Amino acid sequence: MLDALTAVVTAAALALAAWCGYAALRDQPTKDWHFIGMAVVTVLALAQLVVGVVQLARGEKPEQGAAIFVAYLIGSLCTVPAAAFLSLAERSRWGSATVAAGGVVLAVLEVRLFDIWGG
Template sequence: MIEWFVTLQVIVACAAGILCIVLGLVGRLPGDVSMGAVALVELLLLVQLVIAIIAPAAGNPPSGSLAEFYIYLISALILPLAGGFWALIERNRWSTVILGGVCLAIAVMVYRMGQIWFVQGA
């Protein structure tokens, strides 16, 4: 993993989460802005997946459990897809708030993945 990329992911996920929560609380339905923010978070997670596959082969192994790391990563990859699907099926203001909650949960998960990779001893 790349440390600055983890920081970027956490910042983008927090910004997307706050944006979606504010949009939902002012009554906006899921639209291009909220779904685009969630799509950006998902795109960064896909890039993280590629980095996590290549990093151990390039001499950057995790200090913690690789299995635990991948469980977090796969769960984080599923969350925006499930939240976005649900938001498009049940289009109301609370769907946009839920998208914000999904993005904030991903921020926490990415932070934890960084701890597993960089800090936690095996």
């Protein structure tokens, strides 16, 4: 895995969590610019999935197994879009809180991916 990409995805996820958490504290639902931020974080997670699959295809192996590694990559990719969908269903401060929680979950998944790879 690329350690720099993992750090960037983690930082972006935490920044999104802080941003949407602040919106929730101000009693605001998710706005269009929040969805732009979610799209950026999702693209970064997609880039990480592609890099991870390419490394597996080149023969590199994670320490804790390829199946769990791929499962975490897919889970990481799905976390923020799932939170975005839920925030559309809940157009209140709780939608913003859901996205904030999704950002924290993504950051934790990134740390776990780093451990699975052997970091």
